[in-house]
Amino acid sequence: MPDGSNIYLNGDSKIRYALNFNTSSKRIVYLDGEAFFDVQHRTKQPFIVHTGKVSATVLGTSFNINAYPSLKDITITVQTGKVGVLFKNKATTAPVYFLLPNEQLTINKNNGQTTKKQVNAIDFDSWREYKIFFYDKSLSEIAEVIAREYDLDIEIKTEALKGVKLTAKFDKCSVKQIMDVIAKLSDSKYTIYENKVIIY
Template identity: 80%
Template structure:
């Protein structure tokens, strides 16, 4: 096992792990049952050691505390008999003692690293268009209108990180040792190989993550602290309130929310103001709603490659309104 993960587990136990490190640790833990067992056992050992090391106790007491914990663990799990790898625990204990006694050495070692200057590629897709971007690793990103992604020029080495503004559908190539991470404001979505949709337009009050295949882990930060990871499976959707941080997880049909790639629109209990914004983005139009009452009307409808007029006919009927199309502008008003 890479010694780095022992350090990440310690940071996790002390609740001072960074967002990117937490993503790495969760990906590693989720990759195998063996890693999950190592994580549980190591975390327990750290908790016992922390109790001793946080007091002015000597090194012998720290070692005794860890050894006692190992013996108790074996006793607690009777009648199941298993061989305990004491060498592994002694390695953990040694790492704990070293970090407790020589923090200056540790931080000085890492502080000597020079900050790397990272160059980025940025791709913007204007309103009324769809764009397919094939990443250096072979992953495909479908950009919706008025959406932008940013990624490092050395994207294909190490962790694969993408920054998103707007909406995109991701079809990610599986790489066990290279997690794929999408950052949208204070929300990070981590996968190894899957397909999912993220809707994070700045004008919306929510960020929505919808999984079509595979599994993703979503972490939301608030007031500088990371919340618990939310795991999503196929046909599950997580909605995150940008302001309050409230989460809402539900079962849905992912195809309804990913259909925009094929010029299909799906509105479920959405206010007319938000629907108008989507139509404006999809067809590169200016939309105007004349009254506040109309803006708040919520509608549910599905359209498959329809013209603007076909869409507006349905919306007018459902909202009991009228509309006018003048050149590149649509005006909606009460009857």
């Protein structure tokens, strides 16, 4: 970025920022998808990330935001520094949530419900090293990530399977290796045909 900050974009993600980004009173970025931000500290020029109804404000820190449009939640995970998070819903503005290192805030995009918890923040930007990490995620959410990362079409045959929650970590695996683990953890089976995976 013009201010020396680094932004790492995950697959199918994009950012926008103004031409005067580096000289205006606020450094404003608009995110669609998922990104890891390593922000240069500037006391008098806050760095603000907007994604839908949620905005995150920092002075200098590193954090991950997962805000893919297809997901019902926006997740912000802080690695270093402090992040202020705001959810705007119509005319009302919810209180600001402050996150410190290894804290994660999950916000429901529809109703603004929040969940804050302690995590190992490094796990949540493991995608930058071509690793995939899931923590207590439903199989339908996991399938979406795998489909995006491996350019696949994944179909889950039953509603019950879609809701099964899993925690797993993969390091540069093939699709078959990932699906073998998921099938074992979720007590399911799968077939792969060309670029389509069916879980049943």
